[in-house]
Amino acid sequence: xxxxxxxxxxxxxxxxxxxxxxxxxxxxxxxxxxxxxxxxxxxxxxxxxxxxxxxxxxxxxxxxxxxxxxxxxxxxxxxxxxxxxxxxxxxxxxxxxxxxxxxxxxxxxxxxxxxxxxxxxxxxxxxxxxxxxxxxxxxxxxxxxxxxxxxxxxxxxxxxxxxxxxxxxxxxxxxxxxxxxxxxxxxxxxxxxxxxxxxxxxxxxxxxxxxxxxxxxxxxxxxxxxxxxxxxxxxxxxxxxxxxxxxxxxxxxxxxxxxxxxxxxxxxxxxxxxxxxxxxxxxxxxxxxxxxxxxxxxxxxxxxxxxxxxxxxxxxxxxxxxxxxxxxxxxxxxxxxxxxxxxxxxxxxxxxxxxxxxxxxxxxxxxxxxxxxxxxxxxxxxxxxxxxxxxxxxxxxxxxxxxxxxxxxxxxxxxxxxxxxxxxxxxxxxxxxxxxxxxxxxxxxxxxxx
Amino acid sequence: xxxxxxxxxxxxxxxxxxxxxxxxxxxxxxxxxxxxxxxxxxxxxxxxxxxxxxxxxxxxxxxxxxxxxxxxxxxxxxxxxxxxxxxxxxxxxxxxxxxxxxxxxxxxxxxxxxxxxxxxxxxxxxxxxxxxxxxxxxxxxxxxxxxxxxxxxxxxxxxxxxxxxxxxxxxxxxxxxxxxxxxxxxxxxxxxxxxxxxxxxxxxxxxxxxxxxxxxxxxxxxxxxxxxxxxxxxxxxxxxxxxxxxxxxxxxxxxxxxxxxxxxxxxxxxxxxxxxxxxxxxxxxxxxxxxxxxxxxxxxxxxxxxxxxxxxxxxxxxxxxxxxxxxxxxxxxxx
Numbered sequence: 001x002x003x004x005x006x007x008x009x010x011x012x013x014x015x016x017x018x019x020x021x022x023x024x025x026x027x028x029x030x031x032x033x034x035x036x037x038x039x040x041x042x043x044x045x046x047x048x049x050x051x052x053x054x055x056x057x058x059x060x061x062x063x064x065x066x067x068x069x070x071x072x073x074x075x076x077x078x079x080x081x082x083x084x085x086x087x088x089x090x091x092x093x094x095x096x097x098x099x100x101x102x103x104x105x106x107x108x109x110x111x112x113x114x115x116x117x118x119x120x121x122x123x124x125x126x127x128x129x130x131x132x133x134x135x136x137x138x139x140x141x142x143x144x145x146x147x148x149x150x151x152x153x154x155x156x157x158x159x160x161x162x163x164x165x166x167x168x169x170x171x172x173x174x175x176x177x178x179x180x181x182x183x184x185x186x187x188x189x190x191x192x193x194x195x196x197x198x199x200x201x202x203x204x205x206x207x208x209x210x211x212x213x214x215x216x217x218x219x220x221x222x223x224x225x226x227x228x229x230x231x232x233x234x235x236x237x238x239x240x241x242x243x244x245x246x247x248x249x250x251x252x253x254x255x256x257x258x259x260x261x262x263x264x265x266x267x268x269x270x271x272x273x274x275x276x277x278x279x280x281x282x283x284x285x286x287x288x289x290x291x292x293x294x295x296x297x298x299x300x301x302x303x304x305x306x307x308x309x310x311x312x313x314x315x316x317x318x319x320x321x322x323x324x325x326x327x328x329x330x331x332x333x334x335x336x337x338x339x340x341x342x343x344x345x346x347x348x349x350x351x352x353x354x355x356x357x358x359x360x361x362x363x364x365x366x367x368x369x370x371x372x373x374x375x376x377x378x379x380x381x382x383x384x385x386x387x388x389x390x391x392x393x394x395x396x397x398x399x400x401x402x403x404x405x406x407x408x409x410x411x412x413x414x415x416x417x418x419x420x421x422x423x424x425x426x427x428x429x430x431x432x433x434x435x436x437x438x439x440x441x442x443x444x445x446x447x448x449x450x
Numbered sequence: 451x452x453x454x455x456x457x458x459x460x461x462x463x464x465x466x467x468x469x470x471x472x473x474x475x476x477x478x479x480x481x482x483x484x485x486x487x488x489x490x491x492x493x494x495x496x497x498x499x500x501x502x503x504x505x506x507x508x509x510x511x512x513x514x515x516x517x518x519x520x521x522x523x524x525x526x527x528x529x530x531x532x533x534x535x536x537x538x539x540x541x542x543x544x545x546x547x548x549x550x551x552x553x554x555x556x557x558x559x560x561x562x563x564x565x566x567x568x569x570x571x572x573x574x575x576x577x578x579x580x581x582x583x584x585x586x587x588x589x590x591x592x593x594x595x596x597x598x599x600x601x602x603x604x605x606x607x608x609x610x611x612x613x614x615x616x617x618x619x620x621x622x623x624x625x626x627x628x629x630x631x632x633x634x635x636x637x638x639x640x641x642x643x644x645x646x647x648x649x650x651x652x653x654x655x656x657x658x659x660x661x662x663x664x665x666x667x668x669x670x671x672x673x674x675x676x677x678x679x680x681x682x683x684x685x686x687x688x689x690x691x692x693x694x695x696x697x698x699x700x701x702x703x704x705x706x707x708x709x710x711x712x713x714x715x716x717x718x719x720x721x722x723x724x725x726x727x728x729x730x731x732x733x734x735x736x737x738x739x740x741x742x743x744x745x746x747x748x749x750x751x752x753x754x755x756x757x758x759x760x761x762x763x764x765x766x767x768x769x770x771x772x773x774x775x776x777x778x779x780x781x782x783x784x785x
Contacts, residue, residue: 063625
């Protein structure tokens with residue numbers, strides 16, 4: 001029998017702090033001539049009837065599911081209201097759910113994944129977060145809910161931009177971008193965002209492409225500087241003029257030639273070695289190639305450490321801090337300063353500056369399906385609470401189609417999509433959440449490559 | 451039709467009519483000659499066996515619940531916060547009315563709305579209101595002797611005294627209760643839950659038992675008159691738990707397969723071994739659980755069925771549909 005609910009009604013979730021302009025946006029959506037029949041669920045006054053403007057007031061009731069999954073909290077009131085709303089013969093083209101100012105968007109979103117009726121009748125279209133540009137900085141500093149609402153969003157409406165100067169606005173947008181690397185950002189005044197920018201965004205549509213901000217794809221490294229030197233056998237002296245910390249970690253690795261490509265080839269080895277326990281150098285100790293990570297105690301007034309080279313060749317020195325910061329110089333056996341053939345200043349890893357952030361990973365190559373599945377299951381089990389949103393397009397070994405997936409906390413939804421065809425088989429995924437460890441995510445993901 | 455044997459009788463309607471919208475709930479009058487239907491447009495339609503149709507009340511928003519008392523009084527409730535007793539509407543709350551339930555003697559009507567329960571006498575005069583419960587009341591059930599009223603919420607089942615509605619014990623359970631059913635002998639209470647489980651309580655020993663493994667949330671529960679079997683939904687299959695001896699702990703349930711869409715309603719015919727199942731596949735099936743796993747009879751409507759009700763003599767079955775159809779079926783085929 002044909003199911004009358006086969007055509008799913010899309011749902012938009014509208015979040016934002018009190019004063020961010022949600023009511024203005026709602027009124028705009030309800031009064032604008034867009035030809036859509038929209039039902040709005042608000043949530044301030046308790047459950048009352050549906051009035052002529054198709055506005056329903058709901059009192060938020062958070063239900064924890066009794067299945068041991070702490071992340072599976074849902075909105076019991078929405079299940080009740082939407083369940084009966086969908087029984088009306090007069091169906092709506094779209095449903096808009098407004099959350100309270102300080103609401104965590106998680107339970108609202110999870111409602112549409114966890115409840116069987118909701119899944120059958122409704123499809124989540126997107127999370128829209130309204131942000132008051134004049135107060136955002138304050139909210140981000142004081143209320144963790146503000147960053148969470150931004151992190152969950154598919155579309156971020158930066159409202160009241162007329163109240164801040166352009167420079168401040170750019171800084172704000174960068175902060176928003178650092179929290180959520182995939183959402184679309186619209187700068188508006190008086191919540192004047194066109195309806196089509198907030199309704200029908202397809203944020204939970206698996207088939208949609210994944211556009212990740214390039215800077216989010218920049219891998220993070222546990223070192224801030226590297227220099228490639230051509231060295232002859234002998235004892236070099238590394239002079240460190242400054243002592244910003246009690247000790248600094250150093251690693252010397254051999255490489256075939258001083259080219260960027262050769263440096264890229266050893267970056268991974270260096271990253272992994274930097275995560276091992278360093279060997280603390282004694283006063284007569286020396287750093288030598290491939291001897292592992294060395295921790296060099298720093299003295300105020302300057303430190304000298306021996307760099308021992310047994311074979312001639314090109315070597316790359318990785319340093320936990322920048323060369324300038326350390327006032328680093330390498331002296332050859334004759335005491336002459338050796339200049340690096342190539343050096344790189346690496347942006348420090350800012351993951352700890354903002355507790356909420358995005359980690360994007362892009363990696364060509366075939367993914368081992370079972371290994372990836374096992375890794376992701378374990379990751380969601382252990383870190384699901386901290387992972388707000390997750391999206392990806394994967395190239396699974398042996399699968400002609402792209403595998404697309406998305407998740408909210410511990411809930412996960414994925415399936416094969418269209419064939420790759422001529423497109424390069426590249427894995428792209430993004431995690432948005434709290435206290436994400438970029439290094440661990442990258443390493444875990446790479447271990448799943450076939 | 452999967453699971454339907456060639457011997458299943460095709461049941462035919464005795465009377466049929468059309469409500470304006472989705473039928474949310476049905477009730478048979480004690481005499482068995484009329485059926486009342488609550489529909490999503492707010493109307494309470496009364497259909498007679500003779501096919502005569504009238505509107506008993508009109509709620510401003512969707513009508514959610516309807517019940518006949520043992521003396522034949524018709525009560526209903528809706529999302530407009532109103533109840534109607536024999537066509538007389540009164541606004542009792544700003545919240546939606548979730549359920550109305552007559553005490554078995556027909557003298558008191560319990561109404562669930564928001565986080566409270568109130569009682570009214572047969573004339574519609576307010577009698578008592580409970581304290582605020584921790585969450586919205588989803589379902590109600592009277593103890594067969596009328597001494598106690600059970601209200602299901604997120605967090606368990608609150609027992610209230612029939613007179614005065616004072617709290618009279620909490621069956622605490624960490625989850626969302628969607629439907630409850632007290633066994634006709636008053637010994638057990640079963641509730642179906644949002645997280646696809648059914649929970650049983652022995653009301654005297656206060657022991658409990660949890661049954662997992664349902665495909666969906668469970669909103670369909672029906673006790674047989676002798677309290678031997680509890681039929682449960684939560685998916686396309688009917689699952690029956692046998693309470694004979696020490697059961698159902700450690701027993702395998704009986705499953706009845708015949709529907710290919712989720713069940714909407716289950717009911718044992720009063721004083722009978724026959725069970726009716728009503729589902730989204732547009733079919734109502736009759737069963738003899740524990741005796742045969744094939745349906746005895748089938749009725750089909752070209753529209754998903756949403757609810758059902760038995761006549762008190764167990765001979766007529768009423769069904770309602772998503773499209774607003776109401777049908778009374780002769781459900782006493784020669785067996």
